[in-house]
Amino acid sequence: TPVIGVLALQGDVREHCTALAAAGAAARPVRRPEELAAVDGLVLPGGESTTISKLAVLFGLLDPLRERIRSGLPVYGTCAGMILLADKILDPRSGQETLGGIDMIVRRNAFGRQNESFEAAVEVKGLADPVHGVFIRAPWVESVGAGAEVLAEHGGHIVAVRQGNALATSFHPELTGDHRLHGLFADLVRAAG
Ligand code: GLN
Numbered sequence: 114t115p116v117i118g119v120l121a122l123q124g125d126v127r128e129h130c131t132a133l134a135a136a137g138a139a140a141r142p143v144r145r146p147e148e149l150a151a152v153d154g155l156v157l158p159g160g161e162s163t164t165i166s167k168l169a170v171l172f173g174l175l176d177p178l179r180e181r182i183r184s185g186l187p188v189y190g191t192c193a194g195m196i197l198l199a200d201k202i203l204d205p206r207s208g209q210e211t212l213g214g215i216d217m218i219v220r221r222n223a224f225g226r227q228n229e230s231f232e233a234a235v236e237v238k239g240l241a242d243p244v245h246g247v248f249i250r251a252p253w254v255e256s257v258g259a260g261a262e263v264l265a266e267h268g269g270h271i272v273a274v275r276q277g278n279a280l281a282t283s284f285h286p287e288l289t290g291d292h293r294l295h296g297l298f299a300d301l302v303r304a305a306g
Pocket residue numbers: 158159160161162163191192193194196221222249250251252
């Protein structure tokens with residue numbers, strides 16, 4: 114059973130733990146470098162990317178996270194987590210750090226403000242049927258580099274990307290009860306292990 118951590122500084126940690134357990138992984142919260150060192154894969158949850166990045170600095174996790182991701186730790190980021198995985202954020206807030214890992218440029222809050230949050234069916238490469246995409250102040254991917262593969266688009270904008278062991282979606286499968294993307298990620302972690 115792969116042990117998959119969920120970065121537990123802020124955001125929808127519990128929902129990811131539930132989804133990972135349903136997908137057959139052993140899920141645990143990660144708040145300290147020792148906990149990070151003990152996982153086979155890591156989820157970066159939805160929430161607020163600036164807050165998460167500032168807390169990562171305070172908790173001494175920023176550099177350990179960057180290093181493990183750079184050395185191939187499988188990671189899956191949803192929404193704020195997608196922003197954290199971007200090599201470049203188009204409109205970073207002051208003090209906002211990125212972990213990097215996917216050669217993509219991400220635009221925060223690209224689909225609009227909280228009251229413009231929406232849900233839509235999204236076709237994802239590798240899944241037979243569309244997922245129910247929940248978009249909450251969601252980012253989109255402005256562009257990807259040569260190494261990154263686009264897995265889904267919505268309204269002409271890229272909303273899911275994979276590069277090697279790193280996966281990112283603009284939307285929140287952890288809020289839907291559909292655990293296929295967590296299952297895909299668990300497979301990726303097993304294959305890497
Ligand atoms: N807009 C948020 C951010 O910039 C992300 C929202 C979310 O994760 N639902 O971090």
